[in-house]
Amino acid sequence: MTLSNGIRYLATPGPSVMPEEVLRAMHRSAPNIYFGPLHDLVDGLIPDLKRIARTSGDVAIYTANGHGIWEGALCNVCRRGDRILALSTGRFTEHWSEVGARLGLIPELIDFGRRDSLDPSRIEEALKADAAHQIRAVIVCHVDTSTGVRNDIAPIREILDRLEHPALLMVDTMASLACDRVEMDGWGADVLLAGCQKGLMTPPGLAFIWFNEKASAARERSDMATPYWDWVPRTRPQGFYQYFFGTAPTHHLYGLRTAVDMILEEGLEAVWRRHEILASAIWAAVETWGEGGAMELNIPQAHLRSHAVTAVRLPGGGKRLQDWLEANVGLTLGMALQIGGPDDPRSEGHFRIGHMGHVNAQMIMGVLGSIEAGLEALGIPRGEGAVAAAAKVIAEGAAG
Numbered sequence: 001m002t003l004s005n006g007i008r009y010l011a012t013p014g015p016s017v018m019p020e021e022v023l024r025a026m027h028r029s030a031p032n033i034y035f036g037p038l039h040d041l042v043d044g045l046i047p048d049l050k051r052i053a054r055t056s057g058d059v060a061i062y063t064a065n066g067h068g069i070w071e072g073a074l075c076n077v078c079r080r081g082d083r084i085l086a087l088s089t090g091r092f093t094e095h096w097s098e099v100g101a102r103l104g105l106i107p108e109l110i111d112f113g114r115r116d117s118l119d120p121s122r123i124e125e126a127l128k129a130d131a132a133h134q135i136r137a138v139i140v141c142h143v144d145t146s147t148g149v150r151n152d153i154a155p156i157r158e159i160l161d162r163l164e165h166p167a168l169l170m171v172d173t174m175a176s177l178a179c180d181r182v183e184m185d186g187w188g189a190d191v192l193l194a195g196c197q198k199g200l201m202t203p204p205g206l207a208f209i210w211f212n213e214k215a216s217a218a219r220e221r222s223d224m225a226t227p228y229w230d231w232v233p234r235t236r237p238q239g240f241y242q243y244f245f246g247t248a249p250t251h252h253l254y255g256l257r258t259a260v261d262m263i264l265e266e267g268l269e270a271v272w273r274r275h276e277i278l279a280s281a282i283w284a285a286v287e288t289w290g291e292g293g294a295m296e297l298n299i300p301q302a303h304l305r306s307h308a309v310t311a312v313r314l315p316g317g318g319k320r321l322q323d324w325l326e327a328n329v330g331l332t333l334g335m336a337l338q339i340g341g342p343d344d345p346r347s348e349g350h351f352r353i354g355h356m357g358h359v360n361a362q363m364i365m366g367v368l369g370s371i372e373a374g375l376e377a378l379g380i381p382r383g384e385g386a387v388a389a390a391a392k393v394i395a396e397g398a399a400g
């Protein structure tokens, strides 16, 4: 006997749940890539991708994942030996800076820890110390998916401007685009990155780089833009094949078109608000469980938390809980990455809940009710009333 048969919920922070509409749009035979509707589809996607990133800049589409466009973005704007400043609030900016080092760049990493956001004074100090303006780019994750922190990006632009420092501001929005408020131009970001497998609700395989004129000027002095990563032909194509430097990722494009239509139909502001309410419901539940046990939100301050992924600390219990949920109720939670990584003994017991993209209130209530069942089954001490606390948030949110 099992209680896990039925629709499984992959509540991991990417890949996220894919809408049936997206999957159906992809389920078709191969299209003509030389002319016809596929070309129109791509021409139409480009302005819509810019709307979602809130920019009037350019966007290049790649057949790639997040690791790919980390490399692609740096290649377009740097020269080998350039210095970059990496602002780390979790593993992902760290990894991006390691990619930079392997490309021949010289990263300087400021570590803000695993439970907090950026400290502007330390960023200012590092940039002030660079009087010769050797730092070419500041790289940062808007949301670091490993810790669940959401960083404020506009203050970094304010510091750069105040110091008249010319470094580019490059922002990874892999885990926030179409979930949390992202405003590329409003923030003053020069380069923005994202993939399709989280808020954009499409199977992994596409990734995007948005860039403004300042980043285009940096492209002129770059000596690392290899043919595949070069964003110039992809954004100024002489023929359709240049959009993708080869065969177009046809079926992903159909899926993405449908996902983007769904997002724009709901409205970006409504999408952001939905994520905010659902995230608040999860936090209310975790806080209530924490009143009678060891469970704790990784990011203590609510205004610094992502609305798309929540990292939870449950020393000694989380792995058992994940295994129980997987085996018994058909729910997959994200593994712990917030400390050293899944193999770090200090991570033992922590977990993450992905609540990004195609997620609604009943799915979140199902996740929380299932966790309650798991805690009960495993005899893990906890506060009473967590699911009711979440239900209250949902009820209030639904009422507007």
Ligand SMILES: Cc1ncc(COP(=O)(O)O)c(C=O)c1O
Pocket (backbone or CB within 6 Å): 013, 014, 065, 066, 067, 068, 092, 141, 143, 144, 145, 146, 172, 173, 174, 175, 195, 204
């Ligand atoms: C913030 C962030 N950046 C980059 C990546 C890397 O993306 P990928 O796994 O598609 O290479 C991830 C993956 O989860 C991420 O969350």
